[in-house]
Amino acid sequence: MSERPFMQLYVSDFIGDTLHLSTEQIGAYMLLLMAMWNAGGKLTRDPSKLALITRMSLKKWRTLEADLLAFFEVREHEISHNRLTKELQKSERKSNSRATAGAKGGAAKHLKNKQMRLANDTILLKHLPxxxxxxxxxxxxxxxxxxxxxxxxxxxxxxxxx
Incomplete structure (x- = not known):
């Protein structure tokens, strides 16, 4: 399982940007975005691997490749997506912030429980006179x-x- 359980999707932006794509192209684009999210923001530019990610034959991928890669930042060996990269960084910051806050809360609770246990350990039973x-x-x-x-x-x- 991915350490990033969900990816935020801005539906209006997505629909507005993909009006000119076919249903098949939209599906392939979404699969690429989801795979990129799980991979930490980048995918290899290898056509056979991108075809596998989009669940297309290599021949079919090659016919749609130009239309789909227009949404990505294409480098020699990898592709990335500006919006996805920003959302990924935002998600990681939020996750780290929550983890830090949770650790502080857990430490405080541990200290509270530890002090209570120590306090209870030092009290001996006393008989009333x-x-x-x-x-x-x-x-x-x-x-x-x-x-x-x-x-x-x-x-x-x-x-x-x-």
Whole structure:
């Protein structure tokens, strides 16, 4: 799969520029643009490879080559397309910008999670101090105190100091 998942198409511009082309020529032109997008903005000028890209025989490619290559910047060994090159650069800038922003967000989240984990790791479980420190209540609950009072009175006395 390409690292560039989509190519922006300005439909009005495309239709306006290709009104004079046949359906077959428009299809071939689109295939060339898409292949060029995936290839990073340039294609070899080799007629047999361009024929394969456009899904034409070499003979058919040669009959349409002049009409189609008029849309491209033709060099000795490669072809490129000005608008596609600009859109490709814009897409790469946007992708890099988003990747940088995503990395910053991921780093911040990692730091936040790491600090939270460290904070949680340093907290030891602590038992609350006994809420009843009164010797009388301890004696009552432990059953160690000797008292002439009724159990109800002992309970009331134990909690009256708390």
């Amino acid at each position: 006994d809420t009843i420190t009164n010797k009388k209540s301890n004696d009552f609950f432990l059953g160690t105190g000797a008292s002439n009072k009724s159990p109800r009175d002992q309970i009331m006395e134990a909690f009256s100091d708390v």
